[in-house]
Amino acid sequence: MTTTVEPSAAAAHRGGRLRDRAMRVAEAATTPLVPADFLDLFAPLRSGAELRGRIEEIHPETADAATVVIRPGADWAGHVPGQYVRIGIDVDGVRQWRAYSLTHGPRADGRISITVKAVPDGVVSNHIVHQARPGTLVHLTQAEGEFVLATDHDRLLFVTAGSGITPVIGMLRNLFPSTDDGVLRLPRSAGLDIVVVHVAPSHPHSIFIRDLEALDAAGVITLIARYDDEHGVLDINDIDHLVPDLASRRTFACGPAGLLDALAAHHDAAGLELVVEQFRASRVEPGEGGTVTFADGRTLEADGATPILDVAESADVLMPSGCRMGICMGCVIPLKEGAVRDLRNGAITSVVPGETGVLKVQTCINAAAGDCHFDH
Amino acid sequence: MTTIQKKPATGERNPIAHLTEADIEAIGVELDAIRQSVLDDRGASDAAYIRRLIATQRHLELGSRVVLLFSAFPPAWVLGTTGLSIAKILDNMEIGHNILHGQWDWMRDPKIHSSTWEWDNATPAAQWKHSHNEVHHTYTNVVGKDNDLGYGIMRVDEEQRWHPFHLGQPLWNFINACLFEYGIAAYDLDLGATIKKKQHQDPAFRAQAGQVLRKIRKQATKDYLVHPLLSLPTGSFLPTLAANATANVVRNLWSHSIIMCGHFPEGVETFEKRSIEGETKGDWYVRQMLGSANISGSKFLHLMSGNLSHQIEHHLFPDLPSNRYAEVAPKVQALFEKYDLAYCARPLVPQVYSAWHKVVRLSLPNDWLATTTPKNLPSQLKTLYAMATKGPKVRRAAQARLTQLARRQAAASAPTEVSAAA
Ligand SMILES: Cc1cc2nc3c(=O)[nH]c(=O)nc-3n(C[C@H](O)[C@H](O)[C@H](O)COP(=O)(O)OP(=O)(O)OC[C@H]3O[C@@H](n4cnc5c(N)ncnc54)[C@H](O)[C@@H]3O)c2cc1C
Ligand code: FES
Numbered sequence: 054m055t056t057t058v059e060p061s062a063a064a065a066h067r068g069g070r071l072r073d074r075a076m077r078v079a080e081a082a083t084t085p086l087v088p089a090d091f092l093d094l095f096a097p098l099r100s101g102a103e104l105r106g107r108i109e110e111i112h113p114e115t116a117d118a119a120t121v122v123i124r125p126g127a128d129w130a131g132h133v134p135g136q137y138v139r140i141g142i143d144v145d146g147v148r149q150w151r152a153y154s155l156t157h158g159p160r161a162d163g164r165i166s167i168t169v170k171a172v173p174d175g176v177v178s179n180h181i182v183h184q185a186r187p188g189t190l191v192h193l194t195q196a197e198g199e200f201v202l203a204t205d206h207d208r209l210l211f212v213t214a215g216s217g218i219t220p221v222i223g224m225l226r227n228l229f230p231s232t233d234d235g236v237l238r239l240p241r242s243a244g245l246d247i248v249v250v251h252v253a254p255s256h257p258h259s260i261f262i263r264d265l266e267a268l269d270a271a272g273v274i275t276l277i278a279r280y281d282d283e284h285g286v287l288d289i290n291d292i293d294h295l296v297p298d299l300a301s302r303r304t305f306a307c308g309p310a311g312l313l314d315a316l317a318a319h320h321d322a323a324g325l326e327l328v329v330e331q332f333r334a335s336r337v338e339p340g341e342g343g344t345v346t347f348a349d350g351r352t353l354e355a356d357g358a359t360p361i362l363d364v365a366e367s368a369d370v371l372m373p374s375g376c377r378m379g380i381c382m383g384c385v386i387p388l389k390e391g392a393v394r395d396l397r398n399g400a401i402t403s404v405v406p407g408e409t410g411v412l413k414v415q416t417c418i419n420a421a422a423g424d425c426h427f428d429h
Numbered sequence: 430m431t432t433i434q435k436k437p438a439t440g441e442r443n444p445i446a447h448l449t450e451a452d453i454e455a456i457g458v459e460l461d462a463i464r465q466s467v468l469d470d471r472g473a474s475d476a477a478y479i480r481r482l483i484a485t486q487r488h489l490e491l492g493s494r495v496v497l498l499f500s501a502f503p504p505a506w507v508l509g510t511t512g513l514s515i516a517k518i519l520d521n522m523e524i525g526h527n528i529l530h531g532q533w534d535w536m537r538d539p540k541i542h543s544s545t546w547e548w549d550n551a552t553p554a555a556q557w558k559h560s561h562n563e564v565h566h567t568y569t570n571v572v573g574k575d576n577d578l579g580y581g582i583m584r585v586d587e588e589q590r591w592h593p594f595h596l597g598q599p600l601w602n603f604i605n606a607c608l609f610e611y612g613i614a615a616y617d618l619d620l621g622a623t624i625k626k627k628q629h630q631d632p633a634f635r636a637q638a639g640q641v642l643r644k645i646r647k648q649a650t651k652d653y654l655v656h657p658l659l660s661l662p663t664g665s666f667l668p669t670l671a672a673n674a675t676a677n678v679v680r681n682l683w684s685h686s687i688i689m690c691g692h693f694p695e696g697v698e699t700f701e702k703r704s705i706e707g708e709t710k711g712d713w714y715v716r717q718m719l720g721s722a723n724i725s726g727s728k729f730l731h732l733m734s735g736n737l738s739h740q741i742e743h744h745l746f747p748d749l750p751s752n753r754y755a756e757v758a759p760k761v762q763a764l765f766e767k768y769d770l771a772y773c774a775r776p777l778v779p780q781v782y783s784a785w786h787k788v789v790r791l792s793l794p795n796d797w798l799a800t801t802t803p804k805n806l807p808s809q810l811k812t813l814y815a816m817a818t819k820g821p822k823v824r825r826a827a828q829a830r831l832t833q834l835a836r837r838q839a840a841a842s843a844p845t846e847v848s849a850a851a
Contacts, residue, residue, distance in 0.1 A: 081647070148538050
C-alpha cells in the first residue's frame with residue numbers, strides 16, 4: 054500500500070511545487086503587473102479570475118423593469134433561491150455596486166438572472182433597464198442572503214410589494230418550474246401550501262404577474278393580488294381577512310420599508326414569525342455632521358445626512374461597498390478615532406483612542422457625527 | 430498688487446506687469462469654468478479610452494516580449510525592441526503618469542486608481558506621487574523648491590550664481606537622460622540632500638530606500654534575467670537582454686526629453702521662493718501658465734508624450750483626464766491671448782533644442798554665450814578658462830566685464846532687439 058501511495062503523493066507534491074515555481078516565474082516576468090492582468094485580456098471569466106459575469110440577454114418585463122441574464126465566471130459557486138448577488142457595473146464610466154435578487158433557481162444552463170425595476174432618478178436601475186447592452190462585462194460577488202426557505206415548514210405566506218417580488222419569484226420558479234407543458238410538479242414541492250399576497254400600483258406595472266397568475270391557475274399557489282388603482286392602498290391589518298389561516302403559516306415578506314415595518318408590527322402583536330428582505334434601509338432624522346479623514350491625510354467635509362461611503366466616493370476615494378443598505382458588511386473600514394451615527398436608528402458609535410480600540414464601521418449607513426479618522 | 434506681481438519671474442522683465450489683481454482673479458474664474466465643463470461631461474467614452482489604451486499597451490508589451498523570445502533573428506529583435514520601447518513609453522507616460530495623478534480615480538475602478546497603480550519604472554509609484562504631485566505640481570518652477578527644475582544638479586536660472594561645476598551640466602543632463610528612471614528614483618528619495626546632510630541612517634529614509642531597491646531589483650529581474658532566460662531555448666539570451674536594455678534607454682531618453690520640454694525651454698519663467706508667499710488661486714494659475722511649455726504635433730506625438738505635450742493644460746488641470754487636454758487647449762490658448770500672455774508652444778525638435786540650448790547657456794557664465802562671436806572666441810575662451818580655474822574674486826570681475834560687454838553689444842545692435850526684450 055505504502056509504495057503505491059507514496060509516489061503519487063510525492064508526484065502531487067512535485068506538481069504543486071512545479072506550479073508554484075511556474076507561478077513565481079510568471080510573476081517575475083509580469084511585474085509590476087500580475088499574470089492575471091494579462092490573462093484577463095483573453096479570458097475574463099476564467100477560473101481563478103476575479104468574479105465577473107457577462108450580460109447575455111436583456112428582456113423587458115414591464116415599461117420600467119427588465120430581466121438580465123448573466124453568464125457568471127467559472128468560479129460562481131451557485132446560490133439558493135431567494136438570495137441576492139452584488140453587481141458592479143460601470144454607469145457613465147463610474148463603477149457602481151448594487152444588490153439584486155436572483156430571480157431563478159439554479160438554472161440548467163449555468164446562467165443567473167436578475168430583474169431590475171427602474172426607480173426615479175436611480176443611477177444603476179435606469180442604466181440596466183434602459184441602456185445596458187448584451188456583451189457587457191459586470192463584476193459580481195458570490196450569492197449572499199438569509200432570505201431563503203427552510204425545509205421545516207410547508208405552509209407559507211409570501212407578502213410582496215412592487216419589485217419585492219423578485220426573490221420570491223426565484224423561490225417559486227425553483228419549486229414549480231414552468232415548461233411548455235405547463236407547471237412541473239416536483240416531489241420536493243409536493244406538500245407545500247403557498248399563498249402569495251402581491252401588492253403593486255397597477256396590473257400592467259406588476260413584474261412577473263403573468264408567472265404568478267400561471268402558478269395560481271395551475272393550482273400550486275393561491276394568488277391574492279392587490280392593485281392600488283383597483284383596490285386602493287392596502288392596509289396591512291386587512292391581511293387577517295385576506296389570509297384567514299395566517300397564524301398557521303410562516304410569512305416571508307419583501308417590499309418597501311413602510312410595508313415591512315407595518316407588517317412587522319402586525320406580526321409582533323400577533324406573536325407570529327416573520328422573515329423579511331429589504332431593498333432599502335429606512336432612515337431617521339440626520340444629526341450634526343463633521344469631517345472624515347483618511348489614512349493618506351485627505352480630509353473631507355461630511356454632513357450628518359450623507360453616508361460616509363457617498364462622501365468618500367464623491368471625492369474619488371476608493372471605497373469597498375456592497376448592498377449600500379447595511380446588510381452585507383461589504384463596506385466596513387476601521388474607525389481609529391471619532392464618532393459615526395447610524396442613519397437607520399440614530400445610534401452613535403464612538404471610538405476613543407486608547408479606550409475603545411479601533412472599531413470597524415459600515416460606511417454605507419453611517420454618517421459622520423464629529424471628526425472621524427479612518428485607517429483606510 | 431499681488432505677490433506674483435511684486436516679485437514676478439526672476440530675470441529682468443516682468444511678463445505680467447500689465448495684469449491687474451482683478452485680471453488675475455478673472456483668469457482663475459475662466460480656468461475654473463473650463464475645468465468644470467470637462468468634469469460635467471466626463472463619462473463612459475473617457476472610461477472606454479483609458480481601458481482601451483491599457484488593453485492595447487498590454488497586448489503590445491506581451492506581443493513584443495513574445496517576438497523577442499526569437500530575438501537572435503535580427504528582424505525579430507528590431508520589431509520586438511520597437512514594440513517594447515513603445516509599450517514602456519505608453520506605460521510610463523499616457524497610462525502611468527496620468528493614473529498616478531488621479532486623473533482616472535473618478536471611475537472607482539480599483540484596478541485603475543492612483544492608490545493602487547504601479548508602473549514599469551525604477552521609482553515606486555507611491556514615492557513618485559509625493560515628489561511629483563505634491564512637490565513639483567505645487568511648487569512648479571520655483572527655484573529651490575521644485576526638484577524637477579534641474580533635478581537639483583543643474584543651474585536653471587541666471588540668478589543662480591555660476592560655479593565651474595556647472596560647466597559639466599550638459600554632460601550630467603545627458604547621463605541623467607539615459608538613466609532617467611534611476612535619476613527620478615534618486616530625487617524622489619531626495620538622495621542628494623540626504624547624503625549632504627548625512628541623514629542616510631534615518632529610519633524613514635532607509636525604509637524608502639529599501640522600497641526603491643526592491644522595485645529596481647524586480648524590474649531588473651524581469652528585464653535582464655527572466656525574459657532573457659525564457660529566450661534561451663532559441664539562443665536569444667543576449668539579444669533579448671540587449672533589447673530590454675535598449676527599450677529602457679529609449680524610454681528614458683524619450684521621457685526625459687518630453688519632461689525637459691515641459692519646463693525648460695527658453696521663454697518659460699522660473700520663480701523665486703519669495704514670489705509664492707500668500708499666493709492666491711489666480712496667482713497659482715498664472716504661475717502654471719507661465720511656467721510650462723507645450724509641444725505641438727500629431728495625435729501620435731500627444732499620445733506618446735502622455736499628453737505632456739499639453740504641459741500647460743496639464744499643469745492647470747493636473748487631475749483632468751489626459752485625453753481631454755487637446756480639447757481644452759484652444760480655450761486655454763485663447764485666454765492667453767486675451768490677457769496678452771505668451772503661450773509657449775513649439776514642435777518637438779525646436780522645443781528639445783531650445784531646452785538643451787538653455788542647459789548649455791546656463792552651464793556657462795551669464796552672457797558668455799551671447800557675447801561670444803567667432804572673432805572674439807580666443808579671448809572669450811581665455812576669460813572662461815580664468816573663471817573656471819581661479820578664485821571667486823576673478824570670477825566676479827570677469828562676470829562684470831561680460832555683463833558690460835553684453836550691454837554694449839545690445840545697445841550697438843538694432844533697436845528692434847531692445848523692444849523685443851522690453
Ligand atoms: C438585498 C437587496 C436585494 C435587492 N433586489 C432588488 C431586485 O431584485 N430588483 C430591484 O429592482 N432592486 C433590488 N434592490 C434594490 C437595488 O439594489 C437598488 O437599490 C435599486 O436598483 C436602486 O438603485 P439605483 O442606483 O437605481 O438608485 P440610486 O441612484 O441609488 O438612488 C436614486 C434614488 O432612488 C431612491 N431609491 C433607492 N433604492 C430604491 C428602491 N429600492 N425603491 C425606490 N427608491 C429607491 C434613492 O433614495 C434615491 O433617491 C435590492 C436591494 C437589496 C439591498
Ligand atoms: S455596503 Fe453592505 S453593509 Fe454597507
